[in-house]
Amino acid sequence: MRTDSSIKQDVLDELEWQPSIDETQIGVVVKDGIVTLSGTVDSYAKKREAENAAKNVFGVKAVAEEIEVHYGDGYKKSDAELAAAAVNALKWNISVPSSKIDVKVENGWVYLSGEVMWDFEKHAAKKAVENLQGVKYVVDNILLKNLVDAKDIENKIKKAFERSADIDSKGIAVITNGHTVTLKGKVHSLKEKDDARKTAYYSPGVWTVDNELEVVY
Numbered sequence: 001m002r003t004d005s006s007i008k009q010d011v012l013d014e015l016e017w018q019p020s021i022d023e024t025q026i027g028v029v030v031k032d033g034i035v036t037l038s039g040t041v042d043s044y045a046k047k048r049e050a051e052n053a054a055k056n057v058f059g060v061k062a063v064a065e066e067i068e069v070h071y072g073d074g075y076k077k078s079d080a081e082l083a084a085a086a087v088n089a090l091k092w093n094i095s096v097p098s099s100k101i102d103v104k105v106e107n108g109w110v111y112l113s114g115e116v117m118w119d120f121e122k123h124a125a126k127k128a129v130e131n132l133q134g135v136k137y138v139v140d141n142i143l144l145k146n147l148v149d150a151k152d153i154e155n156k157i158k159k160a161f162e163r164s165a166d167i168d169s170k171g172i173a174v175i176t177n178g179h180t181v182t183l184k185g186k187v188h189s190l191k192e193k194d195d196a197r198k199t200a201y202y203s204p205g206v207w208t209v210d211n212e213l214e215v216v217y
Contacts, residue, residue: 001217002059004030011035011060014053026050026067033061033217040068044135055190061215062190069108069136077134079105086110086129095124101142103129108136115145119201144179144207156203157181166195172213174200179207186216 008030015023026039035054041047051065077085083105090098101114110129116122122142130138154176161169168188175182181200187193197211 002033004032007033007035007057007059010057011054014057015050018049018053021046021050021053028054033059033215034064035060035062036064036066038066040070042069042071043131043133044069044137045131048130055194058189059217060190061217071108071134079107082108082110082132082134085132085134089128089132090125093124093128095121096128097121101125108134109139110135110137111139111141113141113143115143117144117146118204119144119198119206144201146205153179153181153203153205157200157206160199160203161196164195164199167192167199172196179205180210181206181208182210182212184212186214188215188217190215 008028011028011030012023015021015026015028025041026037029036029038037050037054041050047065047067047069050067051063054060054063083103086103086105087098090096090101090103097116100116101112104111104113112125112129116125122140122144125142126138126140129135154174157174158169161167161172171187172183172185175184181203183196183200187196193211193213193215196213197209200206200209
């Protein structure tokens with residue numbers, strides 16, 4: 001088992017490795033394999049990149065992300081301006097059914113809601129707005145709703161896990177209840193846990209994924 005100090009050093013090294021992140025702005029605390037990130041960055045994209053960098057480190061069981069986004073006065077936008085920019089970004093993204101998505105902005109926080117057919121549409125909507133200047137956080141409340149029969153979801157997800165080079169399917173149990181999928185078992189890294197969740201979401205007919213996988217190194 002890795003020590004917290006060695007995990008912390010690897011997280012710091014991974015943050016330094018990322019060209020868009022100033023690692024001196026981010027504090028790292030590790031306890032029992034759980035990484036807490038703090039500090040201030042000047043864009044929401046950097047906040048997400050720092051979190052992803054920590055998740056990629058071997059030995060990390062979970063990431064508590066407490067990084068704040070602070071824009072300089074020169075980049076300050078009103079909520080109305082940011083909402084207009086978000087609506088426009090969704091409109092011009094060909095992967096997003098913008099007519100089905102509602103946008104609300106409060107104090108730089110962007111709230112997305114509505115219903116789409118596929119997870120890639122939900123993901124594309126969030127990606128379209130999270131890089132906008134002025135965004136402090138994105139709350140993705142978009143629901144997945146499609147008419148695919150839920151009966152064969154479990155088998156499709158299991159086969160997708162078996163095809164994946166990054167997921168050990170033997171350690172994962174897939175439990176379905178209608179259009180809701182629960183993942184149980186053990187995986188070898190936080191990245192594998194995230195990959196399993198994403199793979200389950202990609203299965204036609206899945207609306208919700210409860211990821212209860214335990215990270216065991």
